[in-house]
Amino acid sequence: MIRFDEVTxxxxxGTVAVDELTxxxxxxQITVFxxxxxxxxxxxxxxxxxMIEPTSGTITIDDRDxxxxxxxxxxxxxxxxxxxxxxxPHRTVADNVATVPLLTGTNRRQARTRAIELMxxxxxxxxxxxxxxxxLSGGQQQRVGVAxxxxxxxxxxxxxxxxxxxxxxxxxxxQREFLRLQEELxxxxxxVTHDIDEAIRLGDTVAVLDVGGRLAQLATxxxxLATxxxxxxxxxxxxxxxxxxxxxxSAEVAVVPEPTVTLGEPLARARDVAVDDWVLAVDxxxxxxxxxHLPDGGGLSGDEVQPELLNLGGTLAPAGGTLREALDxxxxxxxxxxxxxxxxxxxxxxxxxxxxxRHIDTAGAGVSPGGRA
Amino acid sequence: xxxxxxxxxxxPQNWSGTRFTPGIGAQIAAHLLYTAIxxxxxxxxxxxxGIVLGHTGRxxxxxxxxxxxxxxxxxxxxxxxxxxxxxxISGRGDAPYLVPTEIALVLLALPPILANTYAGVRNVPxxxxxxxxxxxxxxxxxxxxxxxxxALPLVFSGxxxxxLQVIATATIAAYVGLDGLGRYVYDGLASHQFGQMAGxxxxxxxxxxxxxxxxxLVQRLTVSRGVSGRFSRRAAGGDGRTAAVTxxxxxxxxxxxxxxxxxxxxxxxxxxxxPSGKHPPG
Amino acid sequence: xxxxxxxxxxxxxxxxxxxxxQVLELLWSHTWLSVLPVVIGLLVSLPIGWLARRYRWxxxxxxxxxxxxxxxxxxxxxxxxxxxxxxxxxxxxxxxxALTVYTVALxxxxxxxxxxxxxxxxxxxATAMGLTRFQRLRKVELPLAVPVIAAGLxxxxxxxxxxxxIAGTIGIPELGQLFIIGFQLSVNxxxxxxxxxxxxxCVLLALVLDGLIVLGSRWATPWQRVVAAR
Ligand SMILES: Nc1ncnc2c1ncn2[C@@H]1O[C@H](COP(=O)(O)OP(=O)(O)OP(=O)(O)O)[C@@H](O)[C@H]1O
Ligand SMILES: [Mg+2]
Numbered sequence: 001m002i003r004f005d006e007v008t009x010x011x012x013x014g015t016v017a018v019d020e021l022t023x024x025x026x027x028x029q030i031t032v033f034x035x036x037x038x039x040x041x042x043x044x045x046x047x048x049x050x051m052i053e054p055t056s057g058t059i060t061i062d063d064r065d066x067x068x069x070x071x072x073x074x075x076x077x078x079x080x081x082x083x084x085x086x087x088x089p090h091r092t093v094a095d096n097v098a099t100v101p102l103l104t105g106t107n108r109r110q111a112r113t114r115a116i117e118l119m120x121x122x123x124x125x126x127x128x129x130x131x132x133x134x135x136l137s138g139g140q141q142q143r144v145g146v147a148x149x150x151x152x153x154x155x156x157x158x159x160x161x162x163x164x165x166x167x168x169x170x171x172x173x174x175q176r177e178f179l180r181l182q183e184e185l186x187x188x189x190x191x192v193t194h195d196i197d198e199a200i201r202l203g204d205t206v207a208v209l210d211v212g213g214r215l216a217q218l219a220t221x222x223x224x225l226a227t228x229x230x231x232x233x234x235x236x237x238x239x240x241x242x243x244x245x246x247x248x249x250s251a252e253v254a255v256v257p258e259p260t261v262t263l264g265e266p267l268a269r270a271r272d273v274a275v276d277d278w279v280l281a282v283d284x285x286x287x288x289x290x291x292x293h294l295p296d297g298g299g300l301s302g303d304e305v306q307p308e309l310l311n312l313g314g315t316l317a318p319a320g321g322t323l324r325e326a327l328d329x330x331x332x333x334x335x336x337x338x339x340x341x342x343x344x345x346x347x348x349x350x351x352x353x354x355x356x357x358r359h360i361d362t363a364g365a366g367v368s369p370g371g372r373a
Numbered sequence: 374x375x376x377x378x379x380x381x382x383x384x385p386q387n388w389s390g391t392r393f394t395p396g397i398g399a400q401i402a403a404h405l406l407y408t409a410i411x412x413x414x415x416x417x418x419x420x421x422x423g424i425v426l427g428h429t430g431r432x433x434x435x436x437x438x439x440x441x442x443x444x445x446x447x448x449x450x451x452x453x454x455x456x457x458x459x460x461x462i463s464g465r466g467d468a469p470y471l472v473p474t475e476i477a478l479v480l481l482a483l484p485p486i487l488a489n490t491y492a493g494v495r496n497v498p499x500x501x502x503x504x505x506x507x508x509x510x511x512x513x514x515x516x517x518x519x520x521x522x523x524a525l526p527l528v529f530s531g532x533x534x535x536x537l538q539v540i541a542t543a544t545i546a547a548y549v550g551l552d553g554l555g556r557y558v559y560d561g562l563a564s565h566q567f568g569q570m571a572g573x574x575x576x577x578x579x580x581x582x583x584x585x586x587x588x589x590l591v592q593r594l595t596v597s598r599g600v601s602g603r604f605s606r607r608a609a610g611g612d613g614r615t616a617a618v619t620x621x622x623x624x625x626x627x628x629x630x631x632x633x634x635x636x637x638x639x640x641x642x643x644x645x646x647x648p649s650g651k652h653p654p655g
Numbered sequence: 656x657x658x659x660x661x662x663x664x665x666x667x668x669x670x671x672x673x674x675x676x677q678v679l680e681l682l683w684s685h686t687w688l689s690v691l692p693v694v695i696g697l698l699v700s701l702p703i704g705w706l707a708r709r710y711r712w713x714x715x716x717x718x719x720x721x722x723x724x725x726x727x728x729x730x731x732x733x734x735x736x737x738x739x740x741x742x743x744x745x746x747x748x749x750x751x752x753a754l755t756v757y758t759v760a761l762x763x764x765x766x767x768x769x770x771x772x773x774x775x776x777x778x779x780x781a782t783a784m785g786l787t788r789f790q791r792l793r794k795v796e797l798p799l800a801v802p803v804i805a806a807g808l809x810x811x812x813x814x815x816x817x818x819x820x821i822a823g824t825i826g827i828p829e830l831g832q833l834f835i836i837g838f839q840l841s842v843n844x845x846x847x848x849x850x851x852x853x854x855x856x857c858v859l860l861a862l863v864l865d866g867l868i869v870l871g872s873r874w875a876t877p878w879q880r881v882v883a884a885r
Contacts, residue, residue, distance in 0.1 A: 051507055075509030086504030090522040090597035100508050132599030148508075158507075378738065444813055444861050446820040449854040452834040456841040456850060541728030548824045549838065558734055562825055567737075567744065574734035578727045585726045 001027045002048060002156065002190060007057035009043050009213070017043040018213035020057070026205065027062070027155075028186040034199035035209035035216075036236070041192040043213070045158050048190060049078045061156060076100055079149030079157035079187070084165050085141040087133040093119065093144050094129035100152040111151075118147040123177055139170035146178070150185075157189045164193065175201060196237055200225065200244065208233050222248035246324035246360070253326060253359045255319070255340050255349035261305050263289060270294060270305055278335035280347070281305055287345045288316065291334050316341050319348045327356045377568030378575060387572075395552065401580060404553035407471070407543045408584075411478035412536060418479075419486035420528075427494025427524070428516060436491050439484040447542050451477045455549045467552070474546040481542055482535040489531025493524030522597055529592040533585055540581045554580065662846045667855065670848035678833070682856055684747070685829035688822070689815040689864065691751050693808060696758025703759070704766025705792065714767060721760035729753060729818045733825060750822045757818070758811045765807030769800030798876070805872030809865050816861040820853070830856050 002025040009018040017040040025031035033041040046052040048059055050071045059066050066074055087096050095102075097115035102108070116126045122143040133141055142162060149157055163171045163178075179202065182189065193199055199206045200221040208224070210216045210232055217229040225245040228234035259273040260282045270279050274294045281289045290310030302309070314333035317325040317340045329338030330353040337350040381387060390396025395403070419439075426432050451474065458473035497520045505519040521528075547555025557573025560566075598604055661669070671678055707713045736742065736749035773796050781795045823831020833853030840846040 046507075049507060051503075072509040072511050075507060077509075080504065080507035082500060082504055082507070084500050086498070086500035086507075088501050088505070088519055088523075088599075089498065090519075090525075090600045092599065103509060103514070132597070132604065134599060134602060135604055145504075148504075444817070444858060446817045446831070446834075446854060446857040448820045448824060448831055449834050449850060449857060452838045453847075453850045453854065456837065456845045456847070460844060537726055537728070541730065544728055544730050545821060545824060555730070558730060559824070562744070570744070571734055571738055574731035577731040578735065581726045581728055581731075582723065 001025065001062055002031075002188060003060045003063075004044070005058045005060070007044070007047060007054045007059060009040070009047060009052065010055045016213055018047070018054075021213065021215055023207055023215060023218055025188060025190050027188045029204035030182060030189045030191055030202055031205045031207060032191045032193060032199040032203035033207050033209060034193055034196055034203075034236075036211060037194055039209040039211045040213035041194070041209055042160055044209070045160055045190055045192050048156075048158055049075045049080060051075075076104055076152060077154050077156070079152070079154040081145045081149045081157070081159040081162040083161040085133075085145030085162075087141055087144055087148070089133055092130050092132055093124070093136070096133065096144055097147045097151050099148060104152065114151065115147070118150055119144070121150070121181065122147045139166045139174060142166060142174060146181075155188055157187045159189060159191045161193055162191075163198065164195070171198075178202065197244075200247075208236060243324070246327060247322050249323045251317070251321055251323045251326040251351075251356070251359070253323075253351055253355050255351055258337065258339070258347065258350040260286075260347065261292065263305055263307065265305050267294075267303050267305060275337075276335065278337070280335075280337075280339065280350075281310055282347055285345075286347050288339050288341060288347050293334070314339060316345075317351070318343070323356060323360065326351050327353060330356060377566075378571045381566075381568035381572040382575070387569075397554075397557075397576065400552060400554050400556060401576070404540070404543055404555075404577075404580065405584075407475065407478065407546070407551065407553055408536065408539045411475055411482050411539045411543075412532075414475070415479045415482035415486055415535060415539075416532070419483045420490055423487045423490025423528075423531075424494055424516070424521075424524075427491040428520065430495065433491075436488050439487045442480065442484050447477075447481060447538075448545055448548075450480065451542060451546060452549065454480075459549075470546070470550040474543070474549065474551050477546070478539050478542055481538050485531045485535040485538065486528075487531075489527045489534075490524065493527030493531075494520050496527065497523040523600055525596045526592070526600060529588065529596065533588050533592075536584060536588060537581055540577070540584060544577050662844070662848065664847040664851045666848045667852035670852055674849075678852065678856070681828060681830050681832055682860070685816070685819055685831075685857075686860060686864075688747060688750050688754070688819045688827075688829055689812065689860070692754035692758050692815060693812050695751070695755045696762055696811065697804075697808065699755070699759050700762035700766050704763045705770065707763060707767040708770040717763055717767065721763055724756055724760040729757070729821055730824070732756065733822055733827075745826050747822075747827055750819060750827055754815050754818060758815070761811050761814075762804070762807050765804055766800070769803030769807075770796050772803060773799045801872055801875050805868055805875075809868050812864045812868060813861045816857055816864065820857055830860075 004021045004023050007018060007021045008016070010016045019040075021040075021044060023031075033044055035041055043052055047054050048061070048066065050066055061078075088099070091099075094112055094115040097118055098106075098108075098111035101111040101114060106114075112129075116129055119128060120126060124140060124143050124147070128136070128140070133144070136144065142165070145162060146159075149159075163174050166174065175198065191199075191202060193202075203221055205218065206221055206224050207218045208216045216236075217224060217233045219227075219229075222245060224233070224237060225241045225248070228237055228241075258280050259275060260280045261270040261273060263281055263283055270281075270292055271294050273279055274292075277293060277295050279292050279294065281292050283289055289307060290312045291314065292305060292310055311334045314335075315325075315329050315338075317329035317338055319340050319342050321340075326338055326340070329340070330336065330351055331338075333339065333350075337352055338356075339350055340348045342348050386396075388397045390399055422435075426435065454477045455470075455473040458476060459469040462469045462472050464472075501519055501523065502515060505515045510518065543551070543553050544555035544558065547553055547559050554573050554577045557569050557576070561568070561570025561573060593601075593603075703717065707717045732753040733749050734744070736752050737744050737746070740748065740752060742748050777795060777799070778791065781791045786794065819829050820831035820834065823829060823833075823835050830853050833849040833856075837846055837848070837850035837853070840849070
């Protein structure tokens with residue numbers, strides 16, 4: 001648990017970067033600091049590992065004042081990930097990851113073994129161990145940065161916009177893996193971002209900071225979307241927040257069975273089972289492959305169901321997922337029926353947009369806070 | 374003409390020397406000794422100073438002043454110092470020549486070492502420095518484990534241009550009476566023995582090339598490949614990324630500075646912080 | 656050679672007054688010995704630099720060769736030149752040739768890098784507008800490379816002023832002669848005026864030539880002035 005107690009930071013030039021900040025980042029959870037540029041997120045974060053000393057107030061980690069140990073010792077026990085990763089260009093990936101263990105006297109062989117273990121954990125092949133940072137892509141460098149912060153197995157991790165320097169696709173992937181990793185590790189994480197979507201996706205708790213270092217709201221993502229504390233937060237959370245709030249409500253909507261054809265079956269059979277001219281094609285493992293359109297009299301060439309005949313549109317909603325996922329699957333499906341799959345990607349059934357909307361109507365799901373999916 | 378040079382270089386007596394004149398071997402040794410003294414003294418001053426100034430980011434003006442020294446004519450400085458200092462030294466043997474010339478050589482070696490060390494430490498990626506502190510490295514650890522290894526290419530380029538400058542100027546110092554390979558040039562000129570004169574010049578050129586080559590090798594051995602950009606094929610693991618990266622760095626200005634071969638490292642101007650750039654040896 | 660003026664460093668003015676004709680002559684030859692190699696060197700470097708830019712494989716060899724040339728001490732090069740050119744040892748042509756070698760060694764890389772520094776989108780739009788390769792070079796690449804090339808010219812020129820003086824020690828008349836004169840007159844105690852005068856004139860000459868290149872480069876790149884003024 002990290003506690004800020006009336007922490008203020010005024011820089012020598014008079015800028016008040018953080019103003020009487022009081023908040024608690026619970027153990028084993030992700031607390032996100034989010035806010036516009038210059039609102040004091042980085043300053044707040046760096047006061048935790050004393051890269052910046054507060055002007056007044058105290059910060060405690062598990063009830064121990066951070067100033068009670070020497071700064072270097074404190075920092076070795078706290079993982080720190082920064083934007084652009086800040087890797088050491090002159091050291092190989094493995095040596096970068098092993099930095100803190102080597103500092104604290106772990107022998108080289110052990111440190112290297114551990115480094116390679118961690119690399120695999122963050123999704124880097126062990127063969128990258130002897131590469132240099134310049135030989136990695138931005139996303140890979142960022143993973144090394146995370147692995148390096150994890151190396152000493154610190155209970156606390158500080159992350160300053162770790163995913164902001166990569167493109168949206170890679171960012172999405174990194175975020176997903178980050179959540180998976182946190183599920184395994186259960187670290188106490190303080191995460192800084194200026195991207196509200198990232199904050200909502202990753203945070204157990206989100207602290208919205210306003211310019212001047214004022215804490216505007218501290219809440220769960222769902223609360224934040226449902227009941228912004230003031231116009232600043234409402235504005236910052238932005239449009240579509242009703243729709244985005246659906247991401248925090250689990251979809252307890254009825255899934256109906258969906259008729260299917262298997263790849264390689266005759267088209268004639270597909271015509272027999274099609275509903276509203278559309279039929280879902282699956283592979284032998286019953287995994288959805290795409291939609292087959294069979295308009296009346298429409299002559300499809302060939303006489304078997306082949307992959308190249310399929311319409312690949314439509315996202316897949318996981319069974320037990322959120323309303324947002326279910327609605328998105330329905331809206332993006334060419335047949336109007338959203339495909340629901342289980343954890344192994346096998347077909348469960350389908351939902352229609354109307355069903356989801358009816359559920360929202362009756363449950364009032366969009367406006368009331370719910371648990372995280 | 375070339376024949377004269379070959380004859381002179383091939384004469385064993387010129388190499389072994391006589392009772393009255395030292396041989397080529399001895400002159401090379403003397404030349405190297407003068408060079409080493411000057412570099413050691415200059416390095417002992419400029420290297421720590423450059424590191425401290427670069428580390429703290431303070432007193433950048435001192436680097437500019439040192440760079441300003443570079444526009445002084447080296448012969449003028451040499452002779453001025455000789456005329457000034459040598460009457461003060463009532464020593465025997467070489468001292469009246471050696472002390473003033475060494476002072477001049479040190480003065481000439483200071484600016485490139487200082488400016489490049491300073492720029493090298495300044496140019497360490499700030500993210501890497503920040504991460505090092507954030508992971509709990511102490512000040513000296515940040516310096517030794519992160520800043521120095523990354524500054525090394527520029528430090529070497531400063532050392533190498535200082536070395537060439539000193540070897541070149543030590544040759545000219547023969548004019549005021551110092552030993553070394555310059556003796557052959559000026560003695561040959563005075564006695565109209567062109568073979569000896571040009572032979573000395575050839576030896577000086579060869580010595581400079583050789584010393585620079587040695588330093589280039591040391592540089593190659595000490596600078597991390599991650600910094601020099603000289604990646605081995607083995608670590609590349611066979612995919613295209615390394616090729617893409619090296620290609621890319623070869624194309625960008627900054628990358629080229631680090632990515633190329635040794636000849637360029639030595640003479641690359643320190644464009645970022647030392648505006649005077651590349652200077653030929655005197 | 657003795658003069659009515661004293662032997663202190665600040666007596667350089669008196670020394671200058673006494674030897675005006677001779678000093679000006681030395682200054683003049685120093686000037687053209689410094690400038691001529693830069694002019695020739697630039698003319699030689701432009702095509703080679705362009706080649707190094709155009710054909711990637713040329714670049715590394717150019718870099719290696721120029722690096723090697725740069726390690727050769729200038730006095731050695733002055734003395735070796737007659738061997739290569741068949742000139743007399745005291746012929747000023749040796750100095751011009753040697754300094755041209757240095758200038759080329761420096762400028763080839765500068766030209767190649769300068770041309771390479773033209774942003775890709777600029778080149779592509781020039782191509783898209785239908786400029787031929789030569790037109791692109793003349794109208795786009797060269798003008799945009801002027802600031803970089805000018806910076807290289809400044810370094811080469813300032814260095815040349817210092818290097819020319821070295822030729823004085825092997826008897827070629829230019830400002831370096833003043834150091835020699837001072838050295839020879841210092842047998843019975845330091846005689847500073849010619850030495851200090853030589854240093855001052857060398858520095859002044861370097862400053863003036865440097866300033867001229869800056870002015871020339873400004874004149875050739877009016878768009879840069881606009882940016883600087885903002
Ligand atoms: N060393 C400093 N001296 C003076 N003011 C500073 C210093 N560092 C930061 N500031 C100011 O403090 C305020 C908060 O800075 P901080 O870096 O914490 O912002 P941030 O929220 O991380 O912004 P960003 O999202 O842009 O990274 C800003 O107004 C900034 O200009
Ligand atoms: Mg920040």
